[in-house]
Amino acid sequence: MLQYLIVDGHCDSILDVYNGKKSLALQNNIGHLDFFRLQNNVNLQFMAFFVESHHKPYNTLYNVLELIDLLNEEISKVNFVQKVLTQKDLESFSPASVKILLTIEGGDCLGGSIRILRNLFNLGIRCLTLTWNNRNELGDGCGEEPHGSGLSQFGKNVVKEMNNLGMLVDVSHLAEKGFWDVLDTTGKPIIASHSCCKSICNHPRNLSDLQLKALAQNDGLIGINFYPPFLKDKPQEVTIDDIVKHIVYASEVMGPEHVGLGSDFDGIDQVPQGLEDVSKLPFLIEKLERVGFSSKEIANIMGYNYLRVLKKVLPDD
Numbered sequence: 235m236l237q238y239l240i241v242d243g244h245c246d247s248i249l250d251v252y253n254g255k256k257s258l259a260l261q262n263n264i265g266h267l268d269f270f271r272l273q274n275n276v277n278l279q280f281m282a283f284f285v286e287s288h289h290k291p292y293n294t295l296y297n298v299l300e301l302i303d304l305l306n307e308e309i310s311k312v313n314f315v316q317k318v319l320t321q322k323d324l325e326s327f328s329p330a331s332v333k334i335l336l337t338i339e340g341g342d343c344l345g346g347s348i349r350i351l352r353n354l355f356n357l358g359i360r361c362l363t364l365t366w367n368n369r370n371e372l373g374d375g376c377g378e379e380p381h382g383s384g385l386s387q388f389g390k391n392v393v394k395e396m397n398n399l400g401m402l403v404d405v406s407h408l409a410e411k412g413f414w415d416v417l418d419t420t421g422k423p424i425i426a427s428h429s430c431c432k433s434i435c436n437h438p439r440n441l442s443d444l445q446l447k448a449l450a451q452n453d454g455l456i457g458i459n460f461y462p463p464f465l466k467d468k469p470q471e472v473t474i475d476d477i478v479k480h481i482v483y484a485s486e487v488m489g490p491e492h493v494g495l496g497s498d499f500d501g502i503d504q505v506p507q508g509l510e511d512v513s514k515l516p517f518l519i520e521k522l523e524r525v526g527f528s529s530k531e532i533a534n535i536m537g538y539n540y541l542r543v544l545k546k547v548l549p550d551d
């Protein structure tokens with residue numbers, strides 16, 4: 235049973251449904267999660283619409299629209315999954331029910347149009363990861379490093395409009411210059427939904443101490459990613475303890491009120507030993523207790539930090 239409220243800021247599971255690997259609405263052991271495995275393990279799961287490279291650039295929005303409908307269809311097959319659209323949807327949680335927050339991984343699908351952003355908001359999207367690793371109309375992804383540029387004027391306009399609409403800005407995957415541009419532009423807390431600490435593992439997808447501190451100053455958070463190559467230089471050796479190391483380190487740099495989870499489940503082809511799928515999350519709680527976090531700190535890391543940020547960002551009703 236859930237002792238803590240648990241929020242996970244990133245998974246790519248809908249892609250497995252799209253590619254015919256599984257249904258989220260059927261109990262199974264394929265990949266890392268489905269609606270039934272989320273029950274009693276996660277209260278609020280961010281579900282990302284990730285557009286595979288072969289759909290880009292011309293079919294990006296088409297693919298996102300297909301994925302949104304596919305997730306709606308999956309949700310309609312069960313009676314215990316609800317979408318989070320407003321702050322009211324964050325008021326009550328029960329272990330038997332699962333809430334889902336719809337997020338898009340990469341602003342490529344906007345095609346340079348704020349009107350598309352507003353349409354996607356109206357379809358229930360509440361978070362946008364501004365870029366994936368590639369460059370798009372908003373700015374450069376971290377795949378363009380070491381010479382990645384910052385946000386375009388359109389990218390800045392998107393951040394401002396997301397603030398107005400009540401959408402959470404996600405800077406995971408963004409090149410570093412863009413990260414600083416987002417912080418200069420946003421009037422609301424932002425997140426890095428699925429990244430790790432660069433000081434422990436020097437990977438372009440991870441954040442430096444300066445970035446972590448700036449995220450904390452913005453009252454935002456980092457969701458620690460479970461992908462072994464982001465956790466340790468020797469990914470084949472990664473265990474659940476390496477996730478704990480990143481959580482401890484980020485908490486020391488930022489304060490534990492700015493740290494959360496961003497599993498990247500079903501978007502990663504390797505998993506840490508001891509945290510092979512979502513049903514293993516209770517073991518992470520045990521580990522956090524063992525390294526000395528208080529129960530209040532654990533509650534914040536496992537979920538309340540995300541709720542605090544969402545309550546500052548999502549629309550009232």
Ligand SMILES: [Zn+2]
Binds near residue numbers: 339407428501
């Ligand atoms: Zn990602």
